[in-house]
Amino acid sequence: MSTGITEREQGEAGSPGSDRHLRADAQRNRARILDAATTLMAVHGIDVPIDEIAQLAQVGVGTVYRNFPTKAALFKGLLMARLEPLVSAARAAADADEPGEAFVDFVRNLSDEFANFKALADAMVDSGVDLDAAKSQISGELISAVSRLLERAQECGRIRPDVTIGDVAAMMAGISHTDPILMDPSQRKRCVALVCDSLLIGARSLLPQTEILQPPAPLRTGSRSS
Amino acid sequence: MSTGITEREQGEAGSPGSDRHLRADAQRNRARILDAATTLMAVHGIDVPIDEIAQLAQVGVGTVYRNFPTKAALFKGLLMARLEPLVSAARAAADADEPGEAFVDFVRNLSDEFANFKALADAMVDSGVDLDAAKSQISGELISAVSRLLERAQECGRIRPDVTIGDVAAMMAGISHTDPILMDPSQRKRCVALVCDSLLIGARSLLPQTEILQPPAPLRTGSRSS
DNA sequence: TACTATACGGAACGATGGTTCCGTTTGTCA
DNA sequence: TGACAAACGGAACCATCGTTCCGTATAGTA
CATH class of the missing domain: 1.10.10.60 (Homeodomain-like)
Known part of the structure; x- marks a missing residue:
């Protein structure tokens, strides 16, 4: 539910004289x-x-x-700085020799980055802070770069042809936005592996082997009080 | 981020004399x-x-x-009423002749129910309203029922043996909590299908056929070991 | 119909969080 | 070193939301 905070300016305070002297x-x-x-x-x-x-x-x-001038303006620059390397990485992956493997690697890195910088995951969906202009640019560039990577991986026959960029975006968003009590780092890696399993054609399971033989961890239901 | 609202009473106001005359x-x-x-x-x-x-x-x-007495008390009863049929369904599914198919059906229904009654999905994770006692009971019963269903489906060889109840819970929570702009009803069904694809052994793709623009998805056989 | 326990509505309170305002401090320059 | 524009801090303002309080209205009863 959006709180209705609206972005009023694109730039930061004082951007007109951007090189003006700062004390x-x-x-x-x-x-x-x-x-x-x-x-x-x-x-x-x-x-x-x-x-x-x-x-x-x-x-x-x-x-x-x-x-x-606003919280959104403060966050925008930092989000863009985090996003740029991801867009570059997606573009590079699309040009890799093995787009299938590159796709899986990219998805893993993207999930790590979302987990390590939670605001970036928030920015990809409705999060209460209105980043409209910034968000469009942020998510648009990333989405189009990943789209091309996905297409290349599909052309190479490594990713199921019936998978869409919407599928990838929704699954990544889902994994990135889930309560950390349910989705701790280890669980997140397992989920990314399962998602990749469902996208790849004829791959071995990507589930971490080290975690398979252990007895299933008791599920914590999220009561965080004593 | 929890807002720190705490539950103060289990029952509703006036529950001591629950049959007392109401105007x-x-x-x-x-x-x-x-x-x-x-x-x-x-x-x-x-x-x-x-x-x-x-x-x-x-x-x-x-x-x-x-x-x-509190918002939590108001919600608790309504959540429990929604939960009970789900727990019953999970128990029945665990006793079904085909636990593999029953598991997939149940997961689909669970996702529908979470989508049709968003508060239930919220109650399964940290949501800002502290339902501690109620939540433990709610999620605990459902989790244990689904655990048994999962085990039965794994015993029958229909679900990958390396999948845990934590995997299932995290994926369902992820799908249920994602921004409806990214996860509209059709996209949600696709994601559920993809998740099921990753859990099942040697199944045809469960992706809705009507939405596939490309040639039919290839059969995914057991070539991915586990 | 009159009486009263019961129930009602919604203003007000307290906490949280974004944003603004203004009296005070300080870096810079002559 | 003195003057002043620039910058500072944080109280105050506004909006939201859970919760409480209390003066008023009314269903039920005699």
């Missing part, structure tokens, strides 16, 4: 804010309160808002 | 509240504001709280 303390604080935001976005996703970012950066909230 | 208007309002809650929980999940429930029921918020 030394302002430069330092801006860097601290970006560091703090990166740290907290990785773990808590797009839901981190601005107050927490300000606290970790050791500045006041006012200072955050002097640098970035 | 006619109170009975009518109680029924309206339950109807409204059911309608809104189905679409919006556990995030519906109490105000909206009261508005749809054409009562004040005070009336909601006179019937149910």
